[in-house]
Amino acid sequence: MPVISQPEFLRGEGRTNGLGDIQFTAFLSPAKTKGLVWGAGPIVQLPSNTDKVLGNDRWGLGPSAVALRIQGHWVYGALANNVWSVSSSNHDPSYNKFLLQPFVNYNFSDGLYVSTAPIITADWKANSDDRWTVPLGGGVGKIVRFGKLPVNFQTQAFYNVEKPQNGADWTLRLQAQLMFPK
Numbered sequence: 001m002p003v004i005s006q007p008e009f010l011r012g013e014g015r016t017n018g019l020g021d022i023q024f025t026a027f028l029s030p031a032k033t034k035g036l037v038w039g040a041g042p043i044v045q046l047p048s049n050t051d052k053v054l055g056n057d058r059w060g061l062g063p064s065a066v067a068l069r070i071q072g073h074w075v076y077g078a079l080a081n082n083v084w085s086v087s088s089s090n091h092d093p094s095y096n097k098f099l100l101q102p103f104v105n106y107n108f109s110d111g112l113y114v115s116t117a118p119i120i121t122a123d124w125k126a127n128s129d130d131r132w133t134v135p136l137g138g139g140v141g142k143i144v145r146f147g148k149l150p151v152n153f154q155t156q157a158f159y160n161v162e163k164p165q166n167g168a169d170w171t172l173r174l175q176a177q178l179m180f181p182k
Helices: none
Strands: 003-006 016-019 022-025 036-046 060-071 074-085 096-107 112-116 120-123 132-146 149-162 170-178
Touching: 036 074, 112 149, 132 170
Parallel strands: none
Antiparallel strands: 003 016, 022 036, 036 060, 060 074, 074 096, 096 112, 096 120, 112 132, 120 132, 132 149, 149 170
16 A cells, blocks of 8 residues: 655645555466566556545556566566556546566575665656656665564665656655565
8 A cells, every 4th residue: 555745746736645546466376486486467556546646546457477586695586567547537547557676685684685676667658758767776674573473664765867857856665564474
């Protein structure tokens, strides 16, 4: 569930805080793998935003895939998806959006890790010079336990080396993720 704090686009508009649209992905993958772990399945976008600035009121659907490899302390791979709007709207335009998230983690023995996981996006309906957002950066994280429940805390910062005309120069990602291992 994305919690967003969006700076103003126009002077006097003010900052907008709230929930963005939820994206749910279900992956099917082999029960047993050797080396490469992979999965594929649908991604569904739910129009759950609390403010029109933070999302779109259309439902979305598309394919998603992930692949990763674990070698010693290293984990690396990529996630990719494309979401098309599939419902009508009286307010928001249709969309066709691509996401690629390559990731590399180096895990230390005490739950601490360094990571880069930039979210590269393309808006296929935008003009070609406003289509791509390409960030560069990384950060740190730590998995801690509250009783038996592991929680992944992470912070990463990214500079957008390519962005739409009104896109952000920087992105800061703060994450708290509950983990439910079997």
